Amino acid sequence: MTRQDKINQSGVAARRVTIADLSRELGITKGTVSRALNGYTDISASTRQRVERAAERLGYRPLTQAQAIRTGRSQSIGLVIETGNHDAHRPFLAEFLAGASSAAAAEGWTLTVSTADTPDQVLQRMQQLVQDRKADGFILPRTLSDDPRVAHLRAHDVPFVLFGRVADPTGCAWFDFKGGVAIRDAVHRLHAAGHRRIGYIGSTPEYHYEKLRLAGFRRGLSDLGLAEEPALMCENAVIRSQGAEAARQFLCQPDRPTALIYAVDDAALGAWDAAHEAGLAIGHDLSIVSYDGTKEGAAARPSLASYAVDNRYAGERLAHLLIRRVRGEAPEALREECDVPFRPGGSFGPVRGPTGGNPSGRMP
Amino acid sequence: MTRQDKINQSGVAARRVTIADLSRELGITKGTVSRALNGYTDISASTRQRVERAAERLGYRPLTQAQAIRTGRSQSIGLVIETGNHDAHRPFLAEFLAGASSAAAAEGWTLTVSTADTPDQVLQRMQQLVQDRKADGFILPRTLSDDPRVAHLRAHDVPFVLFGRVADPTGCAWFDFKGGVAIRDAVHRLHAAGHRRIGYIGSTPEYHYEKLRLAGFRRGLSDLGLAEEPALMCENAVIRSQGAEAARQFLCQPDRPTALIYAVDDAALGAWDAAHEAGLAIGHDLSIVSYDGTKEGAAARPSLASYAVDNRYAGERLAHLLIRRVRGEAPEALREECDVPFRPGGSFGPVRGPTGGNPSGRMP
DNA sequence: CCTCTTGCCGAAACCGGTTTCGGGATCTTT
DNA sequence: AAAGATCCCGAAACCGGTTTCGGCAAGAGG
Numbered sequence: 001m002t003r004q005d006k007i008n009q010s011g012v013a014a015r016r017v018t019i020a021d022l023s024r025e026l027g028i029t030k031g032t033v034s035r036a037l038n039g040y041t042d043i044s045a046s047t048r049q050r051v052e053r054a055a056e057r058l059g060y061r062p063l064t065q066a067q068a069i070r071t072g073r074s075q076s077i078g079l080v081i082e083t084g085n086h087d088a089h090r091p092f093l094a095e096f097l098a099g100a101s102s103a104a105a106a107e108g109w110t111l112t113v114s115t116a117d118t119p120d121q122v123l124q125r126m127q128q129l130v131q132d133r134k135a136d137g138f139i140l141p142r143t144l145s146d147d148p149r150v151a152h153l154r155a156h157d158v159p160f161v162l163f164g165r166v167a168d169p170t171g172c173a174w175f176d177f178k179g180g181v182a183i184r185d186a187v188h189r190l191h192a193a194g195h196r197r198i199g200y201i202g203s204t205p206e207y208h209y210e211k212l213r214l215a216g217f218r219r220g221l222s223d224l225g226l227a228e229e230p231a232l233m234c235e236n237a238v239i240r241s242q243g244a245e246a247a248r249q250f251l252c253q254p255d256r257p258t259a260l261i262y263a264v265d266d267a268a269l270g271a272w273d274a275a276h277e278a279g280l281a282i283g284h285d286l287s288i289v290s291y292d293g294t295k296e297g298a299a300a301r302p303s304l305a306s307y308a309v310d311n312r313y314a315g316e317r318l319a320h321l322l323i324r325r326v327r328g329e330a331p332e333a334l335r336e337e338c339d340v341p342f343r344p345g346g347s348f349g350p351v352r353g354p355t356g357g358n359p360s361g362r363m364p
Numbered sequence: 365m366t367r368q369d370k371i372n373q374s375g376v377a378a379r380r381v382t383i384a385d386l387s388r389e390l391g392i393t394k395g396t397v398s399r400a401l402n403g404y405t406d407i408s409a410s411t412r413q414r415v416e417r418a419a420e421r422l423g424y425r426p427l428t429q430a431q432a433i434r435t436g437r438s439q440s441i442g443l444v445i446e447t448g449n450h451d452a453h454r455p456f457l458a459e460f461l462a463g464a465s466s467a468a469a470a471e472g473w474t475l476t477v478s479t480a481d482t483p484d485q486v487l488q489r490m491q492q493l494v495q496d497r498k499a500d501g502f503i504l505p506r507t508l509s510d511d512p513r514v515a516h517l518r519a520h521d522v523p524f525v526l527f528g529r530v531a532d533p534t535g536c537a538w539f540d541f542k543g544g545v546a547i548r549d550a551v552h553r554l555h556a557a558g559h560r561r562i563g564y565i566g567s568t569p570e571y572h573y574e575k576l577r578l579a580g581f582r583r584g585l586s587d588l589g590l591a592e593e594p595a596l597m598c599e600n601a602v603i604r605s606q607g608a609e610a611a612r613q614f615l616c617q618p619d620r621p622t623a624l625i626y627a628v629d630d631a632a633l634g635a636w637d638a639a640h641e642a643g644l645a646i647g648h649d650l651s652i653v654s655y656d657g658t659k660e661g662a663a664a665r666p667s668l669a670s671y672a673v674d675n676r677y678a679g680e681r682l683a684h685l686l687i688r689r690v691r692g693e694a695p696e697a698l699r700e701e702c703d704v705p706f707r708p709g710g711s712f713g714p715v716r717g718p719t720g721g722n723p724s725g726r727m728p
Numbered sequence: 729c730c731t732c733t734t735g736c737c738g739a740a741a742c743c744g745g746t747t748t749c750g751g752g753a754t755c756t757t758t
Numbered sequence: 759a760a761a762g763a764t765c766c767c768g769a770a771a772c773c774g775g776t777t778t779c780g781g782c783a784a785g786a787g788g
Contacts, residue, residue: 018773020774030776031737035777040777061496065774068743070777094447101479114474133427383746392767427743430744432745433775
């Protein structure tokens with residue numbers, strides 16, 4: 001009966017409505033209110049409804065911090081980014097965060113972001129976040145085939161979802177783009193445009209996505225009865241300069257390739273440099289297809305044909321999957337793979353004659 | 365005397381040490397332990413020391429969630445990023461996060477990141493984060509001269525620090541780079557290299573940094589006794605295409621400028637396009653100096669001369685400042701400004717003769 | 729009609745902290 | 759030596775929730 005209820009003076013930030021307010025309003029115990037809202041079975045349907053309506057009406061939302069100290073769950077998803085590494089993920093970050101954060105917010109969850117300079121520090125940070133209950137689980141971006149984060153979280157029984165896949169999928173949930181399918185498709189497209197000598201320039205082989213893309217390339221070749229030529233395949237090209245160097249190696253060969261497939265856009269732009277040096281015109285003398293769909297690729301001239309990944313969507317899906325994982329769903333039921341659309345570009349053209357000559361190239 | 369203390373079976377995740385463990389160990393009340401650790405004055409020096417030593421020895425760290433429900437503070441700094449806007453901040457994000465997160469982690473704080481599509485939604489998200497106690501305060505990136513976020517947070521008495529400055533600094537803490545000083549310095553450098561007709565291509569004038577950079581440009585002109593020519597100044601060039609269009613306008617004038625200063629690197633790269641069209645060689649017929657120090661600028665050929673901002677450092681400083689602000693320090697004492705180093709590049713060269721002719725330009 | 733379930737809710741402990749209140753012991757003061 | 763002020767700390771309430779336990783009332787079964 002105290003009159004302390006109405007502390008809300010106009011203008012002053014309204015006090016939160018607590019579970020006690022609700023119980024007082026309804027003439028019911030706090031405990032009963034809590035059980036009614038949390039799906040306990042020992043609550044009558046009518047009471048549950050009254051409680052839910054009142055909660056809705058008063059705008060009650062439980063304070064996660066208070067819940068957390070009992071339940072151990074804080075409704076926040078953790079994301080630890082390894083910096084210091086080559087920052088290939090950098091351009092995706094903003095879109096990815098946007099997707100993850102909005103999906104999380106839709107469920108009343110939040111996103112706790114941390115960074116670390118080394119793989120070991122990543123593990124430490126995750127450990128600390130989970131001990132401090134600042135994260136109920138993690139999204140793991142840029143998965144390695146054999147990823148120490150997976151081993152660590154598995155051992156400590158912390159929920160997680162992969163952005164990408166790993167060699168041993170036991171107990172893993174994930175979202176991934178079908179990069180292998182895309183690269184295989186690229187081989188088909190190039191073949192259809194007359195290309196027969198197609199080179200592949202991959203990324204870091206420790207990343208599992210690279211294994212899948214390389215496999216997709218091989219699959220494409222065998223689909224079409226083309227032979228695998230080791231001289232036309234390499235890996236470890238992540239940035240522009242490395243992509244350029246790889247292209248130089250291929251282009252100076254006697255029977256040079258007429259098309260190159262890159263695993264990542266950043267490296268693919270190196271082909272512009274190598275082609276320029278060799279006097280070849282991209283899209284005419286040499287076709288390039290890549291993967292990522294970066295803005296930089298689209299801005300190149302001619303523009304880079306690529307498979308365009310929607311990182312915002314990935315963030316959304318991963319946040320959803322992780323939340324469901326934390327809530328107890330089995331990891332096997334939480335696996336999604338998504339097609340990647342081809343983004344045409346001027347770097348893709350039909351093969352031009354059998355010769356590697358005419359180095360000055362261009363022809364209107 | 366129960367033996368439940370030692371739940372720690374080997375391999376199982378060790379239980380957190382709580383304040384109760386500590387009080388039991390010391391034969392002291394929970395309350396006393398708490399007061400001892402939180403700087404209350406009614407604790408004897410000897411007791412305080414005993415408590416601190418024991419806390420250290422047992423590795424006690426209070427659970428922020430539990431503290432939060434009483435104190436209202438959760439030791440986390442909020443960052444709400446507006447997406448949907450032009451994503452000019454995109455490339456900085458990863459470095460900025462790395463700085464902020466590591467500085468926060470060093471103090472036991474965490475970073476809660478959220479995104480929003482519109483300015484209104486930004487306010488809503490901040491409101492919610494602070495009501496849910498998921499953020500004790502905010503870092504505000506990309507400040508407008510008259511920023512609605514500042515008004516909102518000021519009105520609701522929520523701590524914040526600016527990345528950048530605003531027109532009315534009342535009650536504001538901030539970290540900012542001296543962009544105005546940098547642009548002024550650019551004018552001086554160009555003047556020293558013989559340039560007399562220098563154009564300025566600014567960014568969106570609503571952002572306060574743009575006002576400062578424009579002011580720096582004017583200051584530079586007046587330093588050197590050069591006249592301001594409206595025909596050689598414009599704004600609203602944020603991306604490459606806009607930067608190119610602005611350059612075209614300037615270059616087709618009878619007495620074209622020999623140098624251009626851009627407020628942002630992304631726009632500056634448009635000069636490469638415009639110069640190419642006009643048959644001018646960047647760094648010879650036309651010098652370009654810009655601001656940001658992006659990788660894309662460094663990768664251009666010739667490379668873009670620019671003032672290189674260290675966004676990781678900015679993140680660190682801002683996290684520090686915000687934490688101190690939340691702890692109660694006056695905003696006036698929390699203002700930092702930082703010089704920006706010049707990054708030389710091939711786009712900067714001495715002026716070449718008085719003529720705008722010789723359109724084919726290059727000369728070994 | 730009596731016992732046995734079952735459904736449903738109140739009472740109270742609990743989570744891990746913080747903060748107020750009051751009082752005993754020691755030290756000053758007169 | 760008695761009275762008052764100070765120094766410290768224990769006791770207990772509190773924050774906003776969750777969860778266990780037990781019992782009353784109504785329905786089922788014999």
